[in-house]
Amino acid sequence: MTYQICTRCIMDTSDPNIEFDAAGVCNHCRNFDQNMLPNWHPDASGRRTLDGIVAQMKREGQGRPYDCAIGLSGGVDSSYLAYVARKELGLRLLAVHVDGGWNSELATRNIENIVRKLDIDLHTYVVDWEEMQDLQRAFLRAGLANQDVPQDHAFFAALYSNAQSYGLRYVLSGGNISTESVMPTEWAYNAMDLRHLEAVHSRFGNGRLRSFPRVNFFRYYFWNRYVKRMCVVRPLNYLPYVKDEAIATLERELGFQYYGGKHFESRFTKWQQLFYRPRKFGYDERRAYLSSLILSEQSTRGEALAALAGDVENERQAEKDTEYILKKLAISEEEFRQIMDQPPRTFRDYPSNYALFNLKTAARDWLASRGIAVRPNS
Template structure:
């Protein structure tokens, strides 16, 4: 339920749990204003988007005509990446399909992925992250008590994808990221999962094993090597079509036999726990708010409907108990130890070494080069 002490936007459901939010004279928040004035200009759920996507696909196919694959696609089992896979198949795109198993997959996610690749007639390449190392890193993150506990999974996913793409000579990365459902998110809540400096610092402080097999992507790899040396390009096709998640889900069910998850991010047990318990309990962040706000500004939901969603409990009491026991057992700690970890004082990512200074320096150089060339430079992997 919405805390009466927080000011909520009069247009969406974002509120002052984002400390950087501001409101205009009508009570409309800075997120809505940014969407209308900036973000929406990069969103094409119309005939213009169809034409732009056709051009992108045509260029990609032409460049890779002599290769085995046109691009690389990471499949998590979620609706976004699954629907994207279906659309790529229907467009005759030949993706190198990869699933990164970080150890937290639900059985339903595995089944959904299998059904999808079978329907498309694709081979699936599964990269299994070393569980002993992942377990040690995940525990280190929990003990660090920072907000973003999904970094071990997220960093492993993207680093594995980029390393695998390079190995197979693929330079187009197809992402399910989209503005229809993810256009709004408070920057103050979470820091980048791609900060390898921060990851290693946290692991050095709280980990007990060496990360020998866990692949990371360093700052210069991310911002220089992959985009400029390897010419990697990230394409987000869902931004060029009228992507309505509820309709996409029904299409997946009908064509592929896709099974719906009980909750958002139900494909990962840990992500479900982290988003529905850890963030609200330790930091007061309810990730439903930016998600619902995104649907509102995209015209897929009304503010009243979103408020009713927020009235629902984040977790069923029994389900939470079961998930806690499952996670503790999988991480190799007792229920008591796990509860003690959950009660540790919260920290900010900036309490540990990170790449913020490098990023700021890079942005200054980027702005200088943009001025000299007279055009915006933003070619990041």
């Protein structure tokens, strides 16, 4: 199949909702220019804003063991954020790591080095494997693109729960515009949609979710924000954040070892990104991450295309990992062939809170148009 590709970034028509202007520039680039760039200040003014937020966190942290919580996956973004928060901002961190059963050995070593060398307390929440396994089998059987929903939902639900158990109002997130400005909804539907998660599990799962960490729409977006007054802070949006420089700092200061790709700290995520999604849905998620680097001027378009074409070793390893993934999920080769052969599905094929998410976004935009600021939580 021949895809039309953006003349500015490297997103193409494997995104079913992509649109191009007369110059061949896609809607992701226009969204970056019109909606992200004007509100992104990784400069002196951003640092002043961040310093004010940090000062408030420290004031509220007086008399408590921590100033804030931070999710620590072992990936570059969260690892570098931990380094900045501890070494440059002087925050006392409660690091929360959620073990969904897919950590690579390298990720485990990186996390151990980070918390030891930065003197951070770490709380690890281990998800019940039978429940995670059942959920992930259900999502594969459902034929959906975002197979990371079970892992991601557990991660954020457990992070918030741990922060609240210590009376912490602030949660640090490694989410950032610099490396994550592009991601089509069709490729990565919102993992915080509990209605969607439970609907898929109810139809395709076998067991019950007794201890799996969950959080519903009301609690996540209203109770946590307006009653508990919790606030998600993304410090990397207030600072110059260059991926290669961040990796070099982590390697030099913390003995960090890079995984070779974004989110490759999870063996399952790496497999679904390089094998499952390209084979079943015909798109390569790396296009979004590389396009983000183009828009933040960390890469040229030519460099991004070369990186995409040259990552053969990771692609081959992901294909080899299929046997490991299926064995761990207790899925036979025959069932997996049937999963791959059935027509691709989208989140729209199952119950979800998609309409609620759209309503929330519309309400936020309406308030913003009238000069009413809404705290930028997830």
